[in-house]
Amino acid sequence: MSEETSCFSWTTLNKSTYRVVQDDSLKELPFIYVKVYPTLLILIDTGCGPNHCRDPTVSEKSIRSFIEKKLDAxxxxxxxxxxxxxxxxxxTHTHYxxxxxxxxxxxxxxxxxxYSQDYVLNDLGCNSLCCVFGIPTPKFDVYHWLQQNEKLTYKGVDLKLExxxxxxxxxxxxxxxxxxxQVFFAGDSLYxxxxxxxIDTSVMADFSKSLDFMIDYVQAKxxxxxxxxxxxxTCAGHITDKADTEKLALEIKECFYETLKGKSILTKQETMRGMNVLTYMNATRNVGFMCIDTKLKxxxxxxxxxxxxxxxLPADAPAKIY
Ligand SMILES: [Zn+2]
Structure with missing residues (x-):
């Protein structure tokens, strides 16, 4: 029998949690986390879906089947x-x-x-960017709308998550x-x-408030x-799974204000979906922001x-890397 090939990788992070990374055709390389309980399995995010494996010839494209085989073993x-x-x-948020x-x-x-049920319930196809990338928008019912600082339980089980x-x-x-x-699952807020x-649906003032909130929370912890x-x-939605959260969030906060002051380093400019997109990084280039110009303004x-x-740039110009 030929050996199974897969769109995913599997790494043990700690005694209860695994990290799955999808090798996807959209080059997002999403980090997906599985946390194991005696009677429950928690999945934090689900990746791009089985039709978006970078190599379409792999034999295992299903995230569910991949994870369940690993857990079974x-x-x-x-x-x-x-x-x-x-x-x-x-x-962590409803992007594709x-x-x-x-x-x-x-x-x-x-x-x-x-926080905003309207955002999730109305126009999820476009808010998720599924319509941009030709991904079918998942249909689902929400079991629970999460609240601020909620200590989570499920049918009497303490999930030890907030x-x-x-x-x-x-x-x-x-x-x-x-x-x-002691893991902070940060979604796409910290990298x-x-x-x-x-991007289009981001709000700069909210991002700043959330950064302060995350910093206060993590400093107290x-x-x-x-x-x-x-x-x-920090275990983020991409690239980061062991950074010191407090240090990272403070660096991002500093870079946020330096970027607004025009003092961060412009590393890339491109036109995406007709929008002027600017990437600014801090001096050591370890944190930064990729912003639509209207959001920066x-x-x-x-x-x-x-x-x-x-x-x-002119609409058909290639990206400029600085
Ligand atoms: Zn996102």
Missing amino acids: EGRLLTAEGEKKQWLIFI DHIGGMFEFPDADIFISG SLLTPGHTPDEIALYDEEE EEIPVYI NKQLETTGKRVI EGMKHFGYDWDVPAP
Whole structure:
């Protein structure tokens, strides 16, 4: 029998959590997390879906089947009574590369930010960018709309997770704090090396407030952990799965204001979907923002900064890398 090839990779992060990365055709390389409980399985985001594997000839394209085979091999798929564990899905925000695999879990209970139910319920096809990338928009019922600082339970089981509403990148962006493992699941709010995307549906003032909220939250957690020698670490929606959250969020906050002042380094300019998109990074180029010019100007106006944002390139011009 030929060896199975797969669109996914599997890494153990800690005693309860695994990281799955999809090697997708859209080059998002989404980080998807699986947290194991005695009777439940939590999936944080679902990737781009089975029709978007970079190599369409791989034999395993289903995220569900991939994860369930891995968990089965480790004896963690079934409850002690031999029953299949119940899937719960937490969506860090409803962008296409986070919801694309949802339809593989019709039996899962879905948890989504309750900050703006309108955003999720109306025009999800365009808000998710599924319509831009030709991805079928998943249809789902929300089991629970998450609230700010909610300590989460499910049918009497303490999930040891707290939901944090962190609008900015999108209105429905959340973070989750895992009390047991000191992990901060940051969705698309915090990254190292790649810029945070500020796009059509992002709100600059909300992003700034959420950054302050995340910094206060993580500083308080780190203070509680002081005697243990542990620190809160970030598991983001892409690229980052072990950064010190407090340090990273502070760097991003500094870069946010430097960018609004026109003092960050312009590293790339391109036209995407007719929009003038500018990428600014900090001096060490480890954090930054990729912003639509209108959103950059919205933030500058809100915080009282004024300078000449680069004019759009001609529509057919290639991206300029600086
Ligand atoms: Zn996103």
